[in-house]
Amino acid sequence: MVRKEILICSGTGCLSAGSEEIEEKLMDELWKHELEDKYPLTRAIKRTGCMGPCNLGPMIIIRPEDTFYGNLEPSDVERIVEEHLLRDKVVYDLLVEDKDGHRVEEFEKLDFIKGQKKVVMRDSGDIDPSSLDDYLKVEGYMAARKAIMDMDRSEIIQEIKDSGLRGRGGAGFPTGLKWEFAAKEDEDQKYIVCNGDEGDPGAFMDRSVLEGDPHSIIEGMMIAGYAIGANQGYIYVRAEYPLAIRNLQKAIRDAESAGYLGENLFNQGFDFNVELRVGAGAFVCGEETALLSSIEGKQGQPKFRPPYPAQSGLWGKPTVINNVETLGNIAAIIIHGSEWFNSIGTEGSPGTKVFAVAGDVENTGLIEVEMGTTVREMIDIAGGVADGKDFKAVQIGGPAGGVIPKEYLDTPIDYDSLSEAGTIMGSGGFIVLDEDTCMVDVAKFFLDFTQEESCGKCPPCRLGTKRMLDILEKITEGDGEPEDIDKLENLAETIQNTSFCGLGQASPNPVLSTLRFFRDEYEEHVYEKTCPTGTCKALLKAFSIDKDLCVTCGKCVEVCPVDAISSGEESYSIDPEVCISCGECEKICPVKAISEGGKE
Amino acid sequence: MSDVKFNVDGKDISARKGMTVMEACEENDIDIPKLCQHEALENLMACRLCVVEVNGKQITPSCGLKVNEGLDIKTQTEKLRKYRRMILELIYRCENHYCMFCESDGDCELQDLMYEYEIDRFEYPRMFPDWDVDSSHNHIVKDTNRCVRCGRCIRACDEVVGNQTLNLGGRGITNEVIVDSGVPLGESTCTSCGMCMQVCPTGSLSNKHSLFKGNKDECELTKSTCLSCSIGCCTDVYTRTGHLVKIEGTDIDKESGGQLCERGRFKPLVDRGKRISNVIYRENGEESELSLQEGLEKAASILGNSNEISAFASGGLTCEILDAFSKAMRAHGALFDVVGAKRYRFETEVKRRINMIEGHFINDITEVMKAENILLYDTSIYNTHPVLASYIRRAASKGTKLITIDAYEDRFWNHSDKSITIESPKTQLTRLVNQVIKEGKASIEDLSRVSSILGGLRVHPEDVMEIVNLLEEASYDIIVIGCEIIDRWSLRHIFELAKLEGSYVISLNKASNQYIRSLETEGVYEEPEVAYILAGEDEENEDMIKLVENAEFSIVQSSKKSELTDKADLVIPSLSTFERNGTTIDINGKKKEVELAMEPKGEMRSEIAFFEELADKRGIRWGKTNQR
Amino acid sequence: MGKNKPKVATACMCGCSGCHMSFLDVDEFVKDLAELVEFQSSHVIMDIKDIGKVDIGILEGTITNDENVEVAKKMRENCDILVAWGDCACFGGIMTMRNFGQIDNILEECYVEKGDEDSVVPDDDLIPTLTKKAKSVDEVIKVDAYIPGCPPSAEIIRYGLEKLLEGEIPKLDKDKLRY
Numbered sequence A: 001m002v003r004k005e006i007l008i009c010s011g012t013g014c015l016s017a018g019s020e021e022i023e024e025k026l027m028d029e030l031w032k033h034e035l036e037d038k039y040p041l042t043r044a045i046k047r048t049g050c051m052g053p054c055n056l057g058p059m060i061i062i063r064p065e066d067t068f069y070g071n072l073e074p075s076d077v078e079r080i081v082e083e084h085l086l087r088d089k090v091v092y093d094l095l096v097e098d099k100d101g102h103r104v105e106e107f108e109k110l111d112f113i114k115g116q117k118k119v120v121m122r123d124s125g126d127i128d129p130s131s132l133d134d135y136l137k138v139e140g141y142m143a144a145r146k147a148i149m150d151m152d153r154s155e156i157i158q159e160i161k162d163s164g165l166r167g168r169g170g171a172g173f174p175t176g177l178k179w180e181f182a183a184k185e186d187e188d189q190k191y192i193v194c195n196g197d198e199g200d201p202g203a204f205m206d207r208s209v210l211e212g213d214p215h216s217i218i219e220g221m222m223i224a225g226y227a228i229g230a231n232q233g234y235i236y237v238r239a240e241y242p243l244a245i246r247n248l249q250k251a252i253r254d255a256e257s258a259g260y261l262g263e264n265l266f267n268q269g270f271d272f273n274v275e276l277r278v279g280a281g282a283f284v285c286g287e288e289t290a291l292l293s294s295i296e297g298k299q300g301q302p303k304f305r306p307p308y309p310a311q312s313g314l315w316g317k318p319t320v321i322n323n324v325e326t327l328g329n330i331a332a333i334i335i336h337g338s339e340w341f342n343s344i345g346t347e348g349s350p351g352t353k354v355f356a357v358a359g360d361v362e363n364t365g366l367i368e369v370e371m372g373t374t375v376r377e378m379i380d381i382a383g384g385v386a387d388g389k390d391f392k393a394v395q396i397g398g399p400a401g402g403v404i405p406k407e408y409l410d411t412p413i414d415y416d417s418l419s420e421a422g423t424i425m426g427s428g429g430f431i432v433l434d435e436d437t438c439m440v441d442v443a444k445f446f447l448d449f450t451q452e453e454s455c456g457k458c459p460p461c462r463l464g465t466k467r468m469l470d471i472l473e474k475i476t477e478g479d480g481e482p483e484d485i486d487k488l489e490n491l492a493e494t495i496q497n498t499s500f501c502g503l504g505q506a507s508p509n510p511v512l513s514t515l516r517f518f519r520d521e522y523e524e525h526v527y528e529k530t531c532p533t534g535t536c537k538a539l540l541k542a543f544s545i546d547k548d549l550c551v552t553c554g555k556c557v558e559v560c561p562v563d564a565i566s567s568g569e570e571s572y573s574i575d576p577e578v579c580i581s582c583g584e585c586e587k588i589c590p591v592k593a594i595s596e597g598g599k600e
Numbered sequence B: 001m002s003d004v005k006f007n008v009d010g011k012d013i014s015a016r017k018g019m020t021v022m023e024a025c026e027e028n029d030i031d032i033p034k035l036c037q038h039e040a041l042e043n044l045m046a047c048r049l050c051v052v053e054v055n056g057k058q059i060t061p062s063c064g065l066k067v068n069e070g071l072d073i074k075t076q077t078e079k080l081r082k083y084r085r086m087i088l089e090l091i092y093r094c095e096n097h098y099c100m101f102c103e104s105d106g107d108c109e110l111q112d113l114m115y116e117y118e119i120d121r122f123e124y125p126r127m128f129p130d131w132d133v134d135s136s137h138n139h140i141v142k143d144t145n146r147c148v149r150c151g152r153c154i155r156a157c158d159e160v161v162g163n164q165t166l167n168l169g170g171r172g173i174t175n176e177v178i179v180d181s182g183v184p185l186g187e188s189t190c191t192s193c194g195m196c197m198q199v200c201p202t203g204s205l206s207n208k209h210s211l212f213k214g215n216k217d218e219c220e221l222t223k224s225t226c227l228s229c230s231i232g233c234c235t236d237v238y239t240r241t242g243h244l245v246k247i248e249g250t251d252i253d254k255e256s257g258g259q260l261c262e263r264g265r266f267k268p269l270v271d272r273g274k275r276i277s278n279v280i281y282r283e284n285g286e287e288s289e290l291s292l293q294e295g296l297e298k299a300a301s302i303l304g305n306s307n308e309i310s311a312f313a314s315g316g317l318t319c320e321i322l323d324a325f326s327k328a329m330r331a332h333g334a335l336f337d338v339v340g341a342k343r344y345r346f347e348t349e350v351k352r353r354i355n356m357i358e359g360h361f362i363n364d365i366t367e368v369m370k371a372e373n374i375l376l377y378d379t380s381i382y383n384t385h386p387v388l389a390s391y392i393r394r395a396a397s398k399g400t401k402l403i404t405i406d407a408y409e410d411r412f413w414n415h416s417d418k419s420i421t422i423e424s425p426k427t428q429l430t431r432l433v434n435q436v437i438k439e440g441k442a443s444i445e446d447l448s449r450v451s452s453i454l455g456g457l458r459v460h461p462e463d464v465m466e467i468v469n470l471l472e473e474a475s476y477d478i479i480v481i482g483c484e485i486i487d488r489w490s491l492r493h494i495f496e497l498a499k500l501e502g503s504y505v506i507s508l509n510k511a512s513n514q515y516i517r518s519l520e521t522e523g524v525y526e527e528p529e530v531a532y533i534l535a536g537e538d539e540e541n542e543d544m545i546k547l548v549e550n551a552e553f554s555i556v557q558s559s560k561k562s563e564l565t566d567k568a569d570l571v572i573p574s575l576s577t578f579e580r581n582g583t584t585i586d587i588n589g590k591k592k593e594v595e596l597a598m599e600p601k602g603e604m605r606s607e608i609a610f611f612e613e614l615a616d617k618r619g620i621r622w623g624k625t626n627q628r
Numbered sequence C: 001m002g003k004n005k006p007k008v009a010t011a012c013m014c015g016c017s018g019c020h021m022s023f024l025d026v027d028e029f030v031k032d033l034a035e036l037v038e039f040q041s042s043h044v045i046m047d048i049k050d051i052g053k054v055d056i057g058i059l060e061g062t063i064t065n066d067e068n069v070e071v072a073k074k075m076r077e078n079c080d081i082l083v084a085w086g087d088c089a090c091f092g093g094i095m096t097m098r099n100f101g102q103i104d105n106i107l108e109e110c111y112v113e114k115g116d117e118d119s120v121v122p123d124d125d126l127i128p129t130l131t132k133k134a135k136s137v138d139e140v141i142k143v144d145a146y147i148p149g150c151p152p153s154a155e156i157i158r159y160g161l162e163k164l165l166e167g168e169i170p171k172l173d174k175d176k177l178r179y
Helices: A012-017 A019-032 A074-087 A132-137 A142-150 A153-163 A175-184 A205-212 A214-228 A242-257 A288-295 A324-342 A375-381 A415-420 A439-453 A459-476 A484-498 A502-506 A509-528 A555-559 A584-588 B021-027 B078-094 B109-116 B152-160 B195-199 B292-304 B319-331 B341-353 B365-370 B386-397 B427-439 B444-454 B461-473 B488-501 B542-550 B563-567 B607-616 C018-024 C029-036 C066-078 C086-091 C094-100 C103-113 C154-165
Strands: A005-009 A045-048 A060-063 A067-069 A191-196 A232-238 A262-265 A270-279 A319-323 A352-359 A365-370 A391-396 A402-405 A429-434 A543-545 A594-596 B003-008 B011-016 B051-054 B058-061 B072-074 B140-143 B166-169 B176-179 B205-207 B220-225 B234-240 B243-249 B279-283 B286-290 B309-313 B335-338 B373-377 B401-406 B418-421 B477-481 B504-507 B530-534 B553-558 B570-573 B582-585 B591-594 C007-012 C038-041 C056-060 C063-065 C081-085 C130-135 C145-147
Touching: A005 A019, A012 A019, A012 A205, A019 A045, A019 A074, A060 A074, A067 A074, A132 A214, A132 A242, A142 A214, A142 A324, A153 A175, A153 A214, A153 A324, A175 A214, A175 A319, A191 A205, A191 A214, A191 A288, A191 A324, A205 A214, A205 A242, A205 A324, A205 A352, A214 A232, A214 A242, A214 A270, A214 A319, A214 A324, A232 A242, A232 A288, A242 A270, A270 A288, A288 A319, A319 A324, A365 A375, A375 A391, A391 A439, A391 A509, A402 A509, A439 A459, A439 A509, A459 A484, A459 A502, A459 A509, A459 B078, A484 A502, A484 A509, A484 B078, A555 A584, A584 A594, B003 B021, B011 B021, B051 B078, B078 B109, B152 B166, B152 B195, B152 B386, B195 B205, B195 B243, B220 B591, B279 B292, B286 B292, B292 B530, B292 B553, B292 B570, B292 B607, B309 B319, B309 B542, B319 B335, B319 B530, B319 B582, B319 B607, B335 B341, B341 B488, B365 B386, B365 B477, B365 B504, B373 B386, B373 B461, B386 B401, B401 B461, B418 B461, B461 B488, B477 B488, B488 B504, B530 B542, B542 B553, B542 B563, B553 B563, C007 C018, C007 C066, C018 C056, C018 C081, C018 C086, C018 C154, C029 C154, C056 C066, C056 C086, C063 C066, C066 C130, C081 C086, C081 C154, C086 C094, C086 C145, C094 C130, C103 C130, C145 C154
Parallel strands: A005 A045, A191 A232, A191 A319, A232 A270, A352 A429, B003 B072, B309 B335, B309 B530, B373 B401, B373 B477, B401 B418, B477 B504, B530 B553, B553 B570, C007 C038, C007 C056, C056 C081, C081 C145
Antiparallel strands: A005 A060, A060 A067, A262 A270, A352 A365, A391 A402, A391 A429, A543 A594, B003 B011, B051 B058, B051 B072, B140 B205, B166 B176, B220 B234, B234 B243, B279 B286, B279 B570, B582 B591, C063 C130
């Protein structure tokens, strides 16, 4: 019998879904069947980083056959051990179904995984992030060795330039150019900073990479440091990511003691050290100049550019700031070459992009796809819109991004096409919205976020976003006035043109983008005082009971949370003054006698 | 500096390379609105009102944009005006600005801009955020309701005063200026200099003592010099109908950033002692009022009949008054001294004895900001010379090593790298240091031996070592000696240290007017027949009180009732600081004008004329009055 | 003769009448004004308080109760050009400071907590009901001309009236505008 290996996803999502309990149960079962010799725990059960399909957690993969079991309950473990491990028989009914209802055995054949192309997430879910050995087994630090031993600085920069890699933090600035600028600066001290201050609501790709493959980021920084002449790196992570911090700390320690960090790396006279800096989780610290201020121990507020950090950054020294995902690409490019990287993705946007897919889709989680994949294909990978509902739009790019409606479903995902469609790549938020979503409410959600996270430095962002939010609230509460939409647009224009930093300038985007594609929905809120999707509770009218249909079953009385329904002999009735339009009675009524309206 | 040519609103202008577009426009009288930019402070670029259109597309704040050949700048397009109007309305309507009862109504930069942009209606309703007013401070009211978050106060406190008391806290709409880590201003590390208030564009930080006494347009402005200490800061004195309204710093002095200290800015507004308007004569427990002329006759006859006269003057008087007083007193054969002159005499004596050359003495106190190390003897300069203290803090914040030596608390505790407290005499440490240097570099053990020889000093040898090492390494260090060190031995040791190490010295003095260096002074009789005290408005002086108590007959000339005037046998009125015209000499030896800001009140019109007449009684004449 | 003269009505809502007082400071211009316009109603210079059809309607004060709302609406209905006089009418003024709190709490504080032992919150049908929030005039009705100031000076009031009589809507430029 071939010795098997059990990979258990221990990303933050699976941990909260109960993966530790599964792991414990697994160990119990192995003990029970006296398998401890055959399956020494340290080697047989491997805790990996995020595997991607988060809504299938807790999940395990059994190797070498790559069998995937998802949505596990502790009670399932016994069968997996007894049947799969002992008798080598796949537990068929614990397999995950594909969209046609067929059980899928192999992880790679999952609908969710099939359409993906993994570059940055290559090791996450495959290796134990706390083990340097594991990383070394997947060609870890080979890229650094190649770069430092066999390439000179300009060659590395040229390779990155040729690869066409663009910053994955949002703006898409060519990474090779950034390195070149910093490399040209004639300074003894330079820095390389990894921006892990991932702050977009719902985004967690940076976290997953840091948690699942921390060495790859260190390696990317090392190569960048060598290329620009920096021997100190900083990784800036938010305090809300304890697992990422723990794994990074261990990775840095391990790399140091194994000689992958420190002095005279690969005997080439190059020193490189990495320090971890933990931020308090201010959204604005994702902005590079604010992040640098924060590392310096000052208040995280953006600074005026120029000078750009590549000329004068951390403590006034040339500094390259790259996003986690950007750095995650570096080792792969060095190993496989720029030509290989160019073959992936589109001409203007080579490579892949990781998206945190959330919202109304069947399968939420991390999806890494080739650039140029269409929005439609993305949604297919995620199993389509949940509950068979209709697609309405997808919000891409987080609080600085915008929505893409049905008509643009075939928009390829690359920097330029997204920008044409009025949104941005951003850091990779991808929130699918179904037909029941109110677009005014979506805009309100994002604006509420930026408004609260504004650093407060400049009035357009600090006060303008609050004003816009006030107007959106007014609209969703049914007090919207005709001029409010103009006011939103006026405010947005001023904020875009006069805010200090990119975050402020982009803050009106969610409103402008929803206004562009769903203006009629705003107008319905304002003029008709209705919310077509029923999301805005204040706009719902009181429910009433059709006397002719009512069978006086009394079910509605039971579910009404505010006791608005009183009984009568022939029919029940709802007191419109008391009714909060929650709709519970409508849902439960067996004869469809209850409907909204009738208040006015 | 080379010139850069570019175009603003269709007009070709040229500016020096390195200037910002805003600075260049200001030089060319092109008006650009602003709230956060301030010439004494680093640019923050926060208010976004100074945005201009660059080359027809980009919109950029002009305070951050450096001039560049061929730039095409538009400052007043319809679009820019629209944005500025929007920002102004956002600021005005999101916080609680109510001009009609604001102290700064008429003196408000926000209000001026609202008028400039002709905002006579608002599109958005008020927000009514809930902010508390902080009135815990003795002099300053901090009202967030009127704050525009320009950050000037924060930068002023940090960059100009070197004190870092103010900070920004909170995100988004809850963002506000906080004090230290969120304490009331009155319980904070604030030094009460009032610089924050001076740079505040609105009524968010205002002077408790000037509230509603009139805005700048309603006041008369006199440019004068502060006589609170020898730094002699330039002041703008605002008066209205003959009363003092407020005192502000001016931007004439670039290094000081226009700051004043608590004594210069607030004390004259707070100190409302009873004014002496008549001559008072006390005899056998009886008190009688005399006219000024009768008082003069009385003083002349008493001085004329005495052999041992001690004349003692405050150091906070103008050169002209000190001069006239000394001449009048010498006419009557008195010994003459001024506050602070003793220290100067000692200094001269020590310098002569140890052959210390003048080159060791710096005559520009702003040099401390360039020093590598500062060794500060006596941290009382925090109170006596607050502006110099601010320079020292600024230097320390930027990396200068600061070592403080004091017998009591270190008032630079949060800025000093090393704080040494030794019991009096303070010279012990210096002596020890000198010993070490003379003997060559000693080990810690050696130092312990030395210290035991010197006898039971409570000084850690490590401290001595550190100072020695520090001074030996640095190429530019400055020793600042506070004015409370007045014994010859201390001065000798410190000067010797400076000489040995090639350090520079800034020696401070209690006299505000350094004219005392040119005046002939000497130690006076401690128990004279007659003591004539000419008081200024500086702190009550113990030497003066002792003299009045010890004299058989005492004459006190003062503008305000005090312990001195209560004890005197003859009290003669004098003018207040703001009623005088004259000159003063500051610590750097620069002559500065003291201007009359208010008409003299009471019978006394000129002290100089009074002293001339007093001298005339002994047949000694000088000046105009006597030629008449 | 009086037939072609434009008709003017003025009214004061919740305010101190300071703007009207300032209007009286135009001194002898009142005489000229009386030649040029016909005052239909005005509480400071005539007995008629009921607003009738006019060309120019002038409002002072903040809208803080239902009577104010009625006066404002009536004025709007009856005039062609509506002018807001003073900071209260234009911006809401000092009266809006009550919006920092809830109206019931404020009444309680004024009449009960700070009143005599047996004082109560007045409750009489004759007393107009306070609106939930105090508002500037343009938050309730459309305003055509704004003359802010606390109060606007007599010269500014005169300037505004002269412009109106010339058939123009007055707009204060930066030299005239004062809050």
